[in-house]
Amino acid sequence: MTAPGLRTASLRRRLSLWVLGLLAVLLVVLGVTVDLVLGANLRSDLRERLVDRAEIAQTLVDQGRSDEEVVSAVTGDTVQARLETADGEEVGQIADPPAGPAGGPASRPGPAAPAPDPGAVVDTGDAYLLQTELSDGSRLTLVADQSPITDAVTQLRWVLLLGSAVTLALAALLVSATVGLGLRPLGRMTTLARSITSGDRGRRLRPDRPQTELGSTAAAFDDMLDELEGAERTARRAEAGMRDLLGDAAHELRTPLAAVQASVETVLRSDPPRDRREELLAGAVRELQRSARLVGDLLDVARFDSGDAPALQRRPTDLVDLARRSAGRVGGPVRVTGDPVGADVDPDRVAQVLDNLLRNAVRAAGPAGSVQVRVTGDGGWAQVDVTDDGPGVPADQRERVFDRLVRLDAARGRDGGAGLGLPIARALARAHGGEVSCEPSVRGAHFRVRLPVTPLTG
Template structure:
């Protein structure tokens, strides 16, 4: 058994031309066959009508018998046109006398009427006695049990049909050749947008990722395909850019983490080696070295804890779900800040609105749903950031209320018109430049180019706060300008009505 060989299909252009040609050829051939059949039926109907209009007279039957007598002189009657008439006697024998003349051979008729197989007055076609022509014959009953067969030749009909057949064959050949030639041009013109798409795709594959397909008319199939492909290319390019940005952030993250860990590790190693030297050290020097070792170990431990917390929040964040009074959280944060010292005075007030920019309204109860411990951590990080990046004596204001959203955020904005609860931490420090404000929520980012720890922590506090806010379906926003301080705004969904009705929900 021969193995099956898979042959690849031809090009789309070839298949379209072949399909159109086959369909058009079939349509032309079908119309020609229908026309041929209609014309043949019409011509046969005319011959049949002529046969139906001619009936041999009674005298013809009598003359046929008389001429058939042994003593009679045989002869033939003369008929107009090409009619031929043949007689059968009462016993079914064909008589010698026939009416009609002509050079062509007559129809092939049997010698016995039993072999005619013709029904009364029903025309039928029989072959000629000699040659390839045919006759149309009809049988009529005569007197005294006799019968007659009237015949007309079909030479005219067959000649006309033969000429028509050759004409149709020529027209079919011309039509097929014309369809192939015209179909190639039409298909090439119709597939021109696909050809342009192919060339554009080749250029994109070569590396020009900014190219897009130009045929995007939504009214055509190719245009809709072009729009879909352009959308796919945009998404792929955006995914590539995001992948490159993510890879760059990862490299920067690893470098920053290594930089942050190297500093305390180097300090610990240096002081440890110093403590192991055999030279005698004073008690004060040993205590100083031990204190620096503990300080750097604590610093490294805090950094590792922050990294572990970020990894946990990114992977599978787990938050409690219960009503949280943001006003109480803010008051606790103010109390805790007072315990850290008085270098940065912190006060609590209502949220300023456009209707009341001075903030003279009374404090209002503002509630949301979330994890109180994590939300308190956001406020602590924001306050720590304000103390770290502003000069001593700079005032810090915490404002609580319901209101607006800012300009720069760490995640996407909340739905338009949704009720929100807001906690602001505003300082009167030097503020940030627009470039720094756009990156302040990134991990390990510091506005200080020197990366000195004296001007900031590890650079993870705002990233942790933004991650927790996003996990509560909220966001962190920043309004700032050089010389005008910073306003960090925690925006959270307001407490839903069902929580107000039912009290608390299971965490």
């Protein structure tokens, strides 16, 4: 079961819808807030107007003004007034008096429904009602109609609704254009990716502010391209190295196989004397051994490249004795010195390390040169130093010689192999927990092998 892929809905449409939705919510909140606040303020002003008119009426009564003057002074601005004198006369008139709290006329509450507290403003739904007793014993009734407030609030709601609709329509156009401008860097990234696909591998975004969201994305994109180019270069180098390896291997195998073929054909066709026949067959055996060594090196390189560590048969081994046997196999001007030093190693694999180092040293020293092998113990490590008086290794090449297929002298390399001995020697030493390094030297080359030691018994 495969994992779901990346959802690729239009980013511009999604961002536009989110912004418009958020704007719509804000407009609704704003409209509701304005409606509630404005309505509450208008109704509060209307109630305060009734209280102020009642205070004005009381002031006029205290000044001895007539009942008609009192009613005229407090009437107006949606406020109606009626004054009942102490002797029962009525001055002023209220059209359609609102129902009181008990449902009857506010001016004449029934016995089962007592009148509201004097001076208290009562909300009857359509109007505000205030009844108060004046100092001369008269009773003043004030009514303020709420319908103008209701109409104003209704008009405001329509204005807010239409304004919100127009705002959302304009915002839809502006947000789409603005989001398009904001997403323009993504378009650049898409164009760059397509140009790279077409072969322009060197282009990069190079954001000026990599700490931002798009900047970090662009920087990550550039890093990915750098890694891909690096991986491609590595793959190309590996491919080229493999071609070189196959070419060198074919060249190295062709020479000994041709020599073997020539020797065997000479023996079969001419039936030479016994001494000559043995010489030819011995040469054929040597060339076959050389071919077998090269094939073994190729197999070792293939195993190391695949990450397979070689199987080690460890046992305590005297490295001085191992070095002397390796010198005997290689031949040439090799001198081994040192006291017996034991190491817990696979003697066959360490012998392969020493054989590779000694063959290189003998080849570099030449017939008139010399090779020195010194075995010492250094704390918990055994150390084998192989030096020669050949041309040496330049300082900037001391690590490079351990790369596969590297040969500092191409002409000499044709006599000695395909440049696999040192990489194999280092890989085998590291498999033992040790190391092979190229050390500074005044004359010639100096290679050092370090391996963990173990006490010798017996």
